[in-house]
Amino acid sequence: MAGTVRLVPTRSLLVRNIQLLATLDTELGDISDAAIYIEGNVIKWVGASAQLTQMHKNANEIISLSSRVVIPGLINTHHHMFGCLTRCLAQDELLFGWLTTCYGPWQQLTGKDIYISSKLAMVELILSGCTCTSDHLYLYPNDVCLEDSIRAARDVGVRFHPTRGAMSVGKSQGGKAPDSICQAEDVILADMERLIQDFHDASRYSMLRIGLAPHSPFGVSQELMVASAKLARQHSGVRLHTHMAENQQGNDFLRTTFGLTPGDYIKKVGWDRDDVWLAHCCHLDGAEIKQWAHHGIGVAHCPSSNMRLASGICPVRDLLDAGVNVGIGVDGTASNDTGHVLMELRMAMLLQRASGNPKGEP
Numbered sequence: 171m172a173g174t175v176r177l178v179p180t181r182s183l184l185v186r187n188i189q190l191l192a193t194l195d196t197e198l199g200d201i202s203d204a205a206i207y208i209e210g211n212v213i214k215w216v217g218a219s220a221q222l223t224q225m226h227k228n229a230n231e232i233i234s235l236s237s238r239v240v241i242p243g244l245i246n247t248h249h250h251m252f253g254c255l256t257r258c259l260a261q262d263e264l265l266f267g268w269l270t271t272c273y274g275p276w277q278q279l280t281g282k283d284i285y286i287s288s289k290l291a292m293v294e295l296i297l298s299g300c301t302c303t304s305d306h307l308y309l310y311p312n313d314v315c316l317e318d319s320i321r322a323a324r325d326v327g328v329r330f331h332p333t334r335g336a337m338s339v340g341k342s343q344g345g346k347a348p349d350s351i352c353q354a355e356d357v358i359l360a361d362m363e364r365l366i367q368d369f370h371d372a373s374r375y376s377m378l379r380i381g382l383a384p385h386s387p388f389g390v391s392q393e394l395m396v397a398s399a400k401l402a403r404q405h406s407g408v409r410l411h412t413h414m415a416e417n418q419q420g421n422d423f424l425r426t427t428f429g430l431t432p433g434d435y436i437k438k439v440g441w442d443r444d445d446v447w448l449a450h451c452c453h454l455d456g457a458e459i460k461q462w463a464h465h466g467i468g469v470a471h472c473p474s475s476n477m478r479l480a481s482g483i484c485p486v487r488d489l490l491d492a493g494v495n496v497g498i499g500v501d502g503t504a505s506n507d508t509g510h511v512l513m514e515l516r517m518a519m520l521l522q523r524a525s526g527n528p529k530g531e532p
Contacts (some may be wrong), residue, residue: 172317172368174324176327178210179210182229182231183232184222184227184233185240186219187203187219187236189202189238190204190239191216191239192239192240192241192242201218205219206240210375241299243300244300244301245497245498246295246302247498248449249500249501249509251292252279252309253502254294257504265419270346272504273351276311277348279309279311279314280311281315282318284322288305288318288319288323291509295500297510298511301329303330304381306411307319307333308337308389309337310353311351329377330377331381332378334362334382337352337390338355338384338390338394339389339391355390355391355394355397359401362398366380366408370405370407372406376407381402381408383411385412385413386420387414388427395412395440396440399439399441400440402445410443410446410447411447411448411449412441413448414432414435414448414449415432415451415453416451416453416481417453417480418453431458432453433457436448437461442461442467443466444465446465446468447469447497448470450470450472452481453482454489459489460492462494468496471486472501473517474506475500475505478505478507486518486521486522487522487525
């Protein structure tokens with residue numbers, strides 16, 4: 171069901187005569203007429219083509235890129251790949267209204283739908299320079315399971331960090347989702363454990379690592395947040411992910427339902443650790459930005475989705491200045507209408523410049 175594991179290549183590859191290699195490394199800088207030497211799936215050497223040794227030149231395969239610019243593979247830190255099949259819905263709604271509209275068709279998803287949408291999402295990402303992506307699959311109607319997206323990743327060949335998402339609090343308990351697409355928390359936790367045991371690979375050059383990702387404060391109980399963190403920390407390299415402070419509606423829900431701010435909530439459920447990365451974070455105050463930095467909490471910035479849903483603008487410049495790690499995310503294609511990582515980088519830059527600070531300086 172999860173497809174066939176791709177064997178690590180045993181051959182060597184030399185990519186030479188690259189017109190410009192932008193290493194994004196402060197020491198190496200940009201290299202003209204550059205070369206990259208790869209063994210298996212590991213980059214062993216980069217430098218000028220003139221510095222190639224005979225060993226490099228004896229590679230099993232040699233490619234010349236004399237009219238190309240090469241950059242490191244981009245990483246997508248937040249996605250809902252199943253959304254590829256439901257683009258352009260509820261375009262005038264805020265987050266909660268948009269979700270309410272989408273839950274209808276999402277209840278009909280099957281495992282085949284997840285496989286097809288994941289494969290499409292991954293190909294879109296690769297075409298915009300992405301080689302490693304996460305995915306937040308939090309709906310499991312009908313025969314859907316995380317293996318459906320894992321199979322797609324193995325077929326495509328992308329480095330994959332799927333997260334076993336979850337929704338357990340439906341409308342009858344004060345949540346936003348229909349009860350029919352929520353799961354019992356003991357079922358969720360058992361499946362999380364199963365997926366870690368069956369698929370998580372914590373080795374250095376792993377192509378597949380599992381994360382745990384309860385949906386949000388309005389989608390799961392605090393007990394599930396605590397239990398997920400406890401489970402993740404029993405296994406090396408299993409990280410935690412959720413939505414946080416995406417829009418003012420979400421913050422109002424936290425305050426009204428629990429009497430908590432985002433920072434209070436994260437601390438209460440034990441997610442104030444450096445194994446956590448949070449999607450959006452558009453509505454953080456100064457104290458929370460310092461809290462994120464102090465505890466090593468990462469942020470997945472999704473500019474197009476935030477604009478599409480009128481959620482707000484993530485304070486990226488303030489987060490970076492405080493020392494918070496910020497990554498880019500295309501978010502679900504249902505709230506973005508595309509999955510182009512380079513475009514997201516451009517949007518992130520433009521949004522920060524819109525404040526009147528063209529250089530993005532502190």
